[in-house]
Amino acid sequence: MDKKLLWWQSGVVYQIYPRSFYDSNCDGIGDLQGIIQKIDYLHALGIKAIWISPIFPSPMADFGYDISDYEAIHPIFGSMKDFDMLLEEVHARGMKLLLDFVPNHTSDKHPWFIESRSSKDNPRRDWYMWYDALPDGSAPNNWLSVFGGSAWEWDHNTQQYYYHGFLKEQPDLNWRNPQVQEAMLNAMRFWLDKGVDGFRVDVAWHMIKDAQLRDNPPNPDYLQWQPTYDTLLPLFSTDQPEVHAIMESMRQLTDEYEERVLIAEIYLPIRQLMLYYGTDLNGAHLPFNFQLISLPWKADVIARAITAYESALPHGGWPNWVLGNHDRSRIASRIGEQQARIAALLLLTLRGTPTMYYGDELGLQDVAIPKHEIVDPQGLNMPDKDLSRDPFRTPMQWNNSPYAGFSIVKPWLRVSNDFQSRNTEAQERSASSILNLYKEVLRLRKDSTSLSAGSYREVFYSDKVLAYLRYDDHDNPYLIVLNFTDEKAFVSLKDEYHGQIVVSASLGKTLASFNTGVFEMPPNEGYIVRLRS
Ligand code: GLC
Numbered sequence: 001m002d003k004k005l006l007w008w009q010s011g012v013v014y015q016i017y018p019r020s021f022y023d024s025n026c027d028g029i030g031d032l033q034g035i036i037q038k039i040d041y042l043h044a045l046g047i048k049a050i051w052i053s054p055i056f057p058s059p060m061a062d063f064g065y066d067i068s069d070y071e072a073i074h075p076i077f078g079s080m081k082d083f084d085m086l087l088e089e090v091h092a093r094g095m096k097l098l099l100d101f102v103p104n105h106t107s108d109k110h111p112w113f114i115e116s117r118s119s120k121d122n123p124r125r126d127w128y129m130w131y132d133a134l135p136d137g138s139a140p141n142n143w144l145s146v147f148g149g150s151a152w153e154w155d156h157n158t159q160q161y162y163y164h165g166f167l168k169e170q171p172d173l174n175w176r177n178p179q180v181q182e183a184m185l186n187a188m189r190f191w192l193d194k195g196v197d198g199f200r201v202d203v204a205w206h207m208i209k210d211a212q213l214r215d216n217p218p219n220p221d222y223l224q225w226q227p228t229y230d231t232l233l234p235l236f237s238t239d240q241p242e243v244h245a246i247m248e249s250m251r252q253l254t255d256e257y258e259e260r261v262l263i264a265e266i267y268l269p270i271r272q273l274m275l276y277y278g279t280d281l282n283g284a285h286l287p288f289n290f291q292l293i294s295l296p297w298k299a300d301v302i303a304r305a306i307t308a309y310e311s312a313l314p315h316g317g318w319p320n321w322v323l324g325n326h327d328r329s330r331i332a333s334r335i336g337e338q339q340a341r342i343a344a345l346l347l348l349t350l351r352g353t354p355t356m357y358y359g360d361e362l363g364l365q366d367v368a369i370p371k372h373e374i375v376d377p378q379g380l381n382m383p384d385k386d387l388s389r390d391p392f393r394t395p396m397q398w399n400n401s402p403y404a405g406f407s408i409v410k411p412w413l414r415v416s417n418d419f420q421s422r423n424t425e426a427q428e429r430s431a432s433s434i435l436n437l438y439k440e441v442l443r444l445r446k447d448s449t450s451l452s453a454g455s456y457r458e459v460f461y462s463d464k465v466l467a468y469l470r471y472d473d474h475d476n477p478y479l480i481v482l483n484f485t486d487e488k489a490f491v492s493l494k495d496e497y498h499g500q501i502v503v504s505a506s507l508g509k510t511l512a513s514f515n516t517g518v519f520e521m522p523p524n525e526g527y528i529v530r531l532r533s
Contacts, residue, residue, distance in 0.1 A: 007096060008198070008261040008285060009318050010452045011048025012348070012442060013355040017326045018052050018077055019063065020395045021358060023407035030395075030406070032078035032086050038398075039089050041424065045361065046442030049096035051200050051263075053326060055083070059109050061169035062377055063393075064100075065202060066107035070187035087195055096197035098261070103184050103246075104206045105170040112183075113171050120158050127180050128171050129163035130155075131213065142215045143237045144229045148381040151237070165206050165237065167377055175207050175246055185253050198254065198261035201247075204276065204284070205266045208243045210236035227378075227387055239272055247276060247283040261285045263320075267294075270312050277317045286320045286353055292343070293328050297335040299484040303461035306350065306468075310456060319352025324360050330392050331357075333366040338524035341434055341505040342482050345526040348441045349470060349480045351456040359396055361438040362427055366391035367416045375413070397423040437508045444503060444528065450475040464489035465521055469531075479514075479529040483521040493517040499531035 022034030032055065042050060054064035055077045064074070073083050090097045106113055115124040131140040131152075139152035139161055145168075152161040153168040163172045173180050188199065216232040223230075247264065254260045264276055264284035276287035291305045313319055323343055324331050332340040340363050347354045369390045374380055379388020390413055397419040398405035404419035416422070427433035445451045454472030461467070464485045471477035479497050482505075483489050496517035504510045505526035514529045521527075 005453050006259060006261075007048055008259075009353060010446075011096070011353070012046070012445070013049045013051055013098070013263075013353060014042060014045070014047040015051045015325060015355060015357045016053065017358060017393050018055055019412060020393055020406070022396065022398070023409075023411065026407060026409050027076070028407050028409045028411045029076055031076065032073070032082040036082070036086050036089050039086075039093065039095075043093045043095065044439075046439060046446060047095075047356070049098055049197065049261075050090060051098040051355070052100065054100045054102060059107055059169065061107065061167050063375075065102055066105070066109075066167065066170045067102050068107040068109045068111075070184075071190045084194070091195070098198045098200055098263070099191055099196050100202060101188060101191075101199040102202040103173070103175075103250075104203045105164065105166060105172045108169045108171055116171075117155055117158065117162070120160070126177050127174055129174050129209070130158075130160045131163070132160055141213045141236075142232065143209075143213075143234075144216075144232055146227070146229045147378050148228055163209070165203070172206075172209075176211070176242075181246070181249065185249060188250065188253055192254070192257050192260060197259070198263065198285075199250075200263045200265060200288075201250065201284070202265055204247065204264035204287075205239045205243060205268055205272075206237070207246050208240040209238075210240060212236075225385060227382060227385065239268060244275060244278060244283060248278055251278065251282055251284065263288060270309060274312050274314055274317070277314045281314065281316055286318065288322055288355070289320050289352075290322050292321055292323050292347065293325070297339065297343075297484060298463060299461050299466040299482070300463050302346070302484070303458060303466045306456070307458060310351070319350070320355065321347055321350050321352055322355040323347045324357030324392070325355075326357070326393050327389055328392065330364055330366050331360055332363040333391075336486075337363050337365075338486060339484065341437055342484060342524065342526045344434065344438055345441060345480065345503070345505055345528060346466075346482055348438075348445050349451055349478070349528060351454070351470065356438075357392075359394075361435050362397060362422055362424065363434045364394075364397065364422065365416060365418070367394040367414060369394075369414065373414065399423050399425040432506070432508050437503070437505065440503055440509045441528065448475050448478065450478050454478075459495075460491060460493050462489065462491075465491050467491060467493060476533045477531045479531055480527070481521060481529070482526040483524060486523045488523055489521045491519055491521055497529065497531055499529045501527045502530045503528040 019030050021030040022038045023030050024033035056067045057069040057072050057074045058064045116128045143151040145151040214236045219233045254262045262284045263286045266287050276284050331343050374388045376388045376390045394413050395406035395411045395415050400420040404415045427435035450470045450472040454470045457469045459467045467481040498515045501512045501514050
């Protein structure tokens, strides 16, 4: 293994949505002891780091992304003792643990906000974004909440509006206030001192807003199905230049500790995204790259996006790729069950840190949730738009017992109907399952410096197929050929390549020989070819 690479560069990140992973105490909601009980599954899978969505005290208006205490554990997930045990168990296996840090907003039940809203002259008034109404009584500007409606909430008691980029139960902190900065960095320090290996920073590009509160302009490309938030372009409410100083301060703190990582959630075009690496790489280690989530599943589109991303990276900036998360439709639903296998090969053989979402290794699909069972505020607030995120947050499927072995009582969200065949136990037994495909590629990636650290070179693409090389001085080069369609596809490589297909998307592990430059790829097929050096 190349000694120069750090764990967060060579290893794979696995996101756990803790409510849905494993319920150890039979209340229908996953918990920390549940993660501990399943940790050997994750270790055997071959991932390096676990990122857990928020586990802190919260009224759960946004399922934990509304935090009322940054330095404690929500009893629904367990106790601080359980957390310490989890951290120990993770580290004992040479793995890493990342927490979800939510700096942009707190819960409206956080003591800071309760104080802040109590009176205009409360010392914490300025910790949040309080503004007077316009002369006609209306909100300070036209900014919208991501979850629907105006981003301004009128406070009758103190006769001012406060800003909330998400729910009104999630008031935005005022990051221009040095006391807020200090308090939030202290919260990060609390967990770093405990030994957590880093953070995923929630909605990092929202943290600072235009000081003049200028109106956002209309979005000329708005389509009717989109959230109402998209009717405007959030030019003044997000991605302000001053945000980078905040990222820098978080990075500085992280750098006081050894080998910790700062990952930032940012949905922005590549050019703006790159700025979050910071001047001289003093920002986030990994500004999340969501292109595999957002782009159409077409070989030529993805090929061009990879090249554009690679060439836009700042010098020394480490790439990363994300295939799914708790906010977006599952990959297997978006592109189909067969193509989800191609996506696995792509994610794990591109250059950079891959992030996978729990259950994607089983090909879990979005689960249709009947209207009366919807609990996600995004779905409930815009009922006509089908924007609920519940379908991508359903319980992990462990075996074929009732509730998929996730719990012995009815879970907080219904389990997919396919759990009797789609579960870890069944897939472990089937050599050609997607789970075993993931395991095989993760193993291969771990053993190969070409795949985990090597350079990327595109060698062919068409509207159906993408082929590229991964190579490194210390290892055999690899050729990856992926058919993005369910039709056979012609491939013409400039050079002839000789080697062995070590993984095929349809079969998993194989050892067929490969000696060609021109050939036909079967439908839904993908190869990882170890080339002769
Ligand atoms: C992030 C989270 C999402 C949450 C939002 C508000 O986008 O991923 O789940 O609702 O921030 O905190």
